[in-house]
Amino acid sequence: MTSRETSVALGFEYYIAPLPSRWRRSLRLARQNPVGTLSLVVVLGLLLSAVFAGQLAPYSPTAVATGLRLEGPSGEHLLGTDQLGRDVLSRMLYGARVSLRVSFLSVGIGTLAGAVIGMISGYFGGWLDLIVQRVMDIVMSIPAFLFALVIVAALGTSSTNVLIAIAVVLIPGTSRVMRAVVLQVRSRAYVEAASASGASGMRVIARHIVPNAIDEMLILASVALGAAIIIEAALSFLGLGAQPPEASWGKMLAEGRGVYEKGPHMVWIPSIVISVTVLAVNMLGDSVRDILDPKVRGGSETRF
Amino acid sequence: MAQYIVRRLLLMVPVLVGVSLLVFALARVLPGDVFVAQSVNSGLSPEAREQLREEAGLNRPLPVQYLEWAGNAVRLDFGESLYNKQSVNKSLKRAFPITLELALLASLIGIAIAIPLGVISAAWQGSPFDYLSRFFGVLGLSVPNFVIGTLTISYLALWFHWTPPGGKTSVFEEPWLNIQQFVFPSLILGASFSASIMRMTRSTVLGVLREDYIRTARAKGLYPRPILIGHVLRNALLPVLTLAGTQVGFLLGGSVIIENIFSLTGIGAITFDAINNRDYIVIQAVATLAAFVFAGLNLLIDLSYAWLDPRIRLA
Numbered sequence: 001m002t003s004r005e006t007s008v009a010l011g012f013e014y015y016i017a018p019l020p021s022r023w024r025r026s027l028r029l030a031r032q033n034p035v036g037t038l039s040l041v042v043v044l045g046l047l048l049s050a051v052f053a054g055q056l057a058p059y060s061p062t063a064v065a066t067g068l069r070l071e072g073p074s075g076e077h078l079l080g081t082d083q084l085g086r087d088v089l090s091r092m093l094y095g096a097r098v099s100l101r102v103s104f105l106s107v108g109i110g111t112l113a114g115a116v117i118g119m120i121s122g123y124f125g126g127w128l129d130l131i132v133q134r135v136m137d138i139v140m141s142i143p144a145f146l147f148a149l150v151i152v153a154a155l156g157t158s159s160t161n162v163l164i165a166i167a168v169v170l171i172p173g174t175s176r177v178m179r180a181v182v183l184q185v186r187s188r189a190y191v192e193a194a195s196a197s198g199a200s201g202m203r204v205i206a207r208h209i210v211p212n213a214i215d216e217m218l219i220l221a222s223v224a225l226g227a228a229i230i231i232e233a234a235l236s237f238l239g240l241g242a243q244p245p246e247a248s249w250g251k252m253l254a255e256g257r258g259v260y261e262k263g264p265h266m267v268w269i270p271s272i273v274i275s276v277t278v279l280a281v282n283m284l285g286d287s288v289r290d291i292l293d294p295k296v297r298g299g300s301e302t303r304f
Numbered sequence: 305m306a307q308y309i310v311r312r313l314l315l316m317v318p319v320l321v322g323v324s325l326l327v328f329a330l331a332r333v334l335p336g337d338v339f340v341a342q343s344v345n346s347g348l349s350p351e352a353r354e355q356l357r358e359e360a361g362l363n364r365p366l367p368v369q370y371l372e373w374a375g376n377a378v379r380l381d382f383g384e385s386l387y388n389k390q391s392v393n394k395s396l397k398r399a400f401p402i403t404l405e406l407a408l409l410a411s412l413i414g415i416a417i418a419i420p421l422g423v424i425s426a427a428w429q430g431s432p433f434d435y436l437s438r439f440f441g442v443l444g445l446s447v448p449n450f451v452i453g454t455l456t457i458s459y460l461a462l463w464f465h466w467t468p469p470g471g472k473t474s475v476f477e478e479p480w481l482n483i484q485q486f487v488f489p490s491l492i493l494g495a496s497f498s499a500s501i502m503r504m505t506r507s508t509v510l511g512v513l514r515e516d517y518i519r520t521a522r523a524k525g526l527y528p529r530p531i532l533i534g535h536v537l538r539n540a541l542l543p544v545l546t547l548a549g550t551q552v553g554f555l556l557g558g559s560v561i562i563e564n565i566f567s568l569t570g571i572g573a574i575t576f577d578a579i580n581n582r583d584y585i586v587i588q589a590v591a592t593l594a595a596f597v598f599a600g601l602n603l604l605i606d607l608s609y610a611w612l613d614p615r616i617r618l619a
Contacts (some may be wrong), residue, residue, distance in 0.1 A: 134318070134322070135322070137319055137322075138319055138322035138323055138326060139326070141319050141323060141595040141598050141599055142323055142326075142327075142553075142591055142594060142595055142598075143552075143553030143554070143556045143557050143594055143598065144553055144557065145553070145554075145556070145557025145558075145560065146553070146556060146557055146560070146575065146590070146591060146594055147591075149560065149575065149576075149579055150327060150330055150331075150579070150587060150591060151330065152579075153331075153579040153582070153587070154330040154331060226445065226446065230448045233448060233450075234448060234450055234561055237450050237561065238560075238561065238564065238576065240579070250450075253450070253451065253454055254454075256454070256458075257454055257457075257458065257565075260458035260459075260461070260462060261461075261462060264458070264462065267454060267455060267458050268455070270451075271451045271454065271455055274448060274451055275446055275447040275448070275451055278445075278446040278447070278448065279442065279443065279446035279447075281446075282442055282445055282446050283442060286442070
């Protein structure tokens with residue numbers, strides 16, 4: 001007997017709405033959250049223009065035209081030219097490649113590594129946990145940006161080393177959160193029951209711990225992404241990131257400092273692009289948190 | 305209480321040893337050393353470079369080098385720079401007041417903006433004011449301080465032909481020059497500092513507003529405003545204080561960039577130069593000191609926590 005037939009037999013009838021399809025649910029989510037949707041569109045647009053920089057860029061990012069130094073935006077050069085006569089739009093597009101590759105990969109690698117370390121530390125406990133957590137204490141007690149500076153100085157200045165530095169800086173925080181989730185989930189009755197009935201450690205991790213931790217990790221990663229873009233730009237701004245002739249947003253802003261009188265566009269174009277990118281990423285992170293973390297919903301009863 | 309402080313101070317020792325070991329190890333991974341960096345400019349021969357390394361004691365076994373450095377550091381002697389042979393203590397002492405002034409001003413400005421905005425925004429949740437200040441918060445998190453700094457310094461020069469006066473001034477001797485040097489850097493650093501504090505304040509106040517005792521207070525007939533100040537603020541500001549302490553690292557990181565843009569010669573500038581010159585004696589000193597300040601400040605915050613909230617017993 002289906003539930004509908006049961007309900008008829010019992011003398012009342014109810015209608016079970018079919019669960020909306022995944023696509024419909026996403027659409028509804030998008031309607032409820034226009035800011036998140038807009039920022040998702042901006043981030044996707046930036047990602048696409050970084051991937052297709054080679055096809056979109058009107059000029060080569062390194063082609064020097066000495067006759068056209070520091071020209072303002074015009075039909076020929078949409079965003080003008082820089083102090084060596086290179087096309088700013090093309091350089092910004094190639095810069096997006098550096099900026100987004102470094103920030104997305106570093107957040108991905110850092111979150112994953114932190115999650116694995118936190119999982120091992122929390123699941124196996126004992127002296128391993130103690131040592132790992134003390135090492136994390138040490139890393140966390142050096143200010144993140146200073147530590148990233150030292151790592152880049154130690155490994156040498158390149159965008160790949162900036163990537164490594166940001167990933168390393170993200171590990172302690174992520175591993176802390178992961179460890180807390182593991183400890184919390186492990187003490188739940190159903191997980192103890194699974195262990196008691198012979199489930200292996202790997203099975204408990206895969207079936208019970210990972211699904212519980214994924215939301216937390218996504219929230220952390222979405223918040224870290226904005227910070228990663230800023231650190232990358234800041235290190236390139238200081239000349240410790242991408243090296244010439246590779247274009248990067250932070251470096252272009254630093255170059256603009258010297259020529260703001262003749263070419264103010266050299267200052268404000270990278271400024272706007274960096275800020276809008278981080279803004280979109282942060283708003284997206286906020287939306288991700290609102291959707292995944294029900295704790296922040298709901299309001300107060302008292303009106304002030 | 306005294307026992308608690310002593311234990312916390314003792315716990316700082318392994319962390320500081322760990323930090324200095326870590327930075328020592330990282331610095332030794334450096335592809336070149338200070339003399340390679342120098343020889344690019346001055347054309348040192350490889351033999352002369354080797355000679356200098358020998359003299360500076362860099363050819364000795366690493367444990368010996370570390371222990372010697374640590375032994376002196378315990379006595380607060382950080383050795384001399386490999387780059388220009390100046391005493392690290394002296395240059396730190398010269399630079400410290402600048403960064404301290406910058407950090408103090410920035411955190412004062414940041415807190416003065418953040419707490420009122422956060423509290424009002426939470427109390428009027430959903431109002432235009434709330435949206436506006438939340439937008440300010442996201443904007444402050446998103447526009448990096450070096451972007452605001454570059455725009456400020458460029459347009460001040462372009463429109464007003466004004467550049468911040470260089471050189472080291474003291475607020476006690478030349479207050480007017482000092483203000484001119486620090487007004488923009490501390491405003492910029494403070495504004496970006498305030499963004500994260502504002503968001504924290506807003507969310508902790510929202511959390512407290514949902515507590516039962518707030519409803520009870522309202523039910524007793526207390527007016528909303530006394531509740532906001534007497535009940536909500538008191539309870540919400542404690543976590544904000546702790547979180548603000550963890551943001552000190554942010555100020556230190558920010559000072560590297562802001563000092564670079566506004567040509568201030570503080571700790572940030574020293575760090576930046578040391579990293580460019582591969583001067584690892586200086587890098588070690590700065591990183592260890594930063595960790596010390598960080599740990600000490602968090603201890604102070606934990607102590608003030610117990611002082612502000614009598615329910616908390618430190619043990």
